[in-house]
Amino acid sequence: MAISRLPDDPPKIARSKKVVPEKKIQEFINKGGKPTEERGGEKVSQSEGMKGLKLNLMDQEINAIKVLRDKRPARRGRKITISLHDWVIEAVREKIQREQKKHGLTLI
Numbered sequence: 001m002a003i004s005r006l007p008d009d010p011p012k013i014a015r016s017k018k019v020v021p022e023k024k025i026q027e028f029i030n031k032g033g034k035p036t037e038e039r040g041g042e043k044v045s046q047s048e049g050m051k052g053l054k055l056n057l058m059d060q061e062i063n064a065i066k067v068l069r070d071k072r073p074a075r076r077g078r079k080i081t082i083s084l085h086d087w088v089i090e091a092v093r094e095k096i097q098r099e100q101k102k103h104g105l106t107l108i
Contacts, residue, residue: 055088 057065062084069087074080082090093108100107 065084065087069082069084072082096108099105
């Protein structure tokens with residue numbers, strides 16, 4: 001097998017001759033970005049009305065929720081557990097419905 005020497009001048013990588021000023025680069029970086037706002041041709045907000053909420057519960061309350069959650073009857077012959085988060089969301093929705101009924105309101 002023949003071995004040849006490397007060429008004296010390796011091929012130069014084609015570079016763009018257009019130089020962007022540093023100021024323009026910094027303006028672009030500082031501008032920031034947004035997630036995609038369009039879905040199917042219509043504008044949709046990123047959260048679609050969802051807000052986060054920090055919820056602090058005592059250990060006893062979390063343990064009680066877990067016990068009650070595990071006591072749910074099985075569906076179609078198999079046990080399907082619900083997450084702690086989903087259990088709390090379900091409880092909040094039930095409370096909202098009870099309070100609305102009590103006060104004769106329809107908010108949700």
